[in-house]
Amino acid sequence: MSVNKKLFDDREMLLLKNDLCSLNEVYRDIADEIGLENALVIYNMFHGTQISFPNRLFSKEHIHEAILNEYNGSNVSQLAQKYNYSERSIRRILKSKK
Numbered sequence: 001m002s003v004n005k006k007l008f009d010d011r012e013m014l015l016l017k018n019d020l021c022s023l024n025e026v027y028r029d030i031a032d033e034i035g036l037e038n039a040l041v042i043y044n045m046f047h048g049t050q051i052s053f054p055n056r057l058f059s060k061e062h063i064h065e066a067i068l069n070e071y072n073g074s075n076v077s078q079l080a081q082k083y084n085y086s087e088r089s090i091r092r093i094l095k096s097k098k
Contacts, residue, residue: 016036020032020036023039027039027042027043030042063083063085064093064097066083067079067083067085067090067093067094068093068094068097070082071094076090076091076094
């Protein structure tokens with residue numbers, strides 16, 4: 001699906017920009033945060049779809065690799081704090097990758 005598909009002509013865009021309160025609340029919040037054009041792209045891509053976003057931005061594999069690379073033998077506590085994992089989880093990651 002193309003995100004560049006033009007949903008509204010220039011006149012309609014001007015009306016929308018002047019009256020964001022006519023948007024559904026979630027799209028209004030998105031438009032307030034990242035702009036109307038980006039909200040419309042999101043609408044075009046995902047309307048009708050229920051979306052949940054993971055708590056972590058980066059993949060588990062990427063985080064585990066970073067932990068392995070940054071581990072110096074005595075910084076389990078710092079790694080746990082940095083990556084929002086428990087010290088036990090850090091130790092388990094380190095042990096599983098040895």
